[in-house]
Amino acid sequence: MFFSKIIIFKTYIKNTQKMINSIDLTRLHNANYLQFQKDFLEIISRNNPTVLQIETNYNGLSDKINELEDLFKKVLANPIFQELLVLDESRDYAVNVIYYATLAYSYH
Structure with missing residues (x-):
């Protein structure tokens, strides 16, 4: 089950990466940039950052997004x-x- 979640997550990231690569983050207005970051955090939280071993990075980004x-x-x-x-x-x-x-x- 663990590996199937990883495979599903990698497939999702691979499909999402095409969309993310087409976004020029420097051209986003403040509200759009903030929403993009919040959506990105939501994707990660749905896939359990602890299991992905990115919990410290996730928490740091989450704090910065809340501050923003x-x-x-x-x-x-x-x-x-x-x-x-x-x-x-x-x-x-x-x-x-x-x-x-x-x-x-x-x-x-």
Whole structure:
């Protein structure tokens, strides 16, 4: 049973690794990065970090993610943050408009 769990875990990691390799972590916004890390911890916790012999690393990462989450909650409480989110969304929209307009003109 132990080996079957390891094989299942390795298969899951192998399949998940394809998805993880396609993510550029430096491009994730704070909320997305935090959610990615929490999901990663959840995958590990479902597969028992003690059995995988990574409990100390798991606990260290878990502590850092909790610390990051506390910091992120403080940022969300800032009244200027909502305004920054709106401005960020507007900027992203403007960049997309410029990109697709340029792309459309390149077909003529």
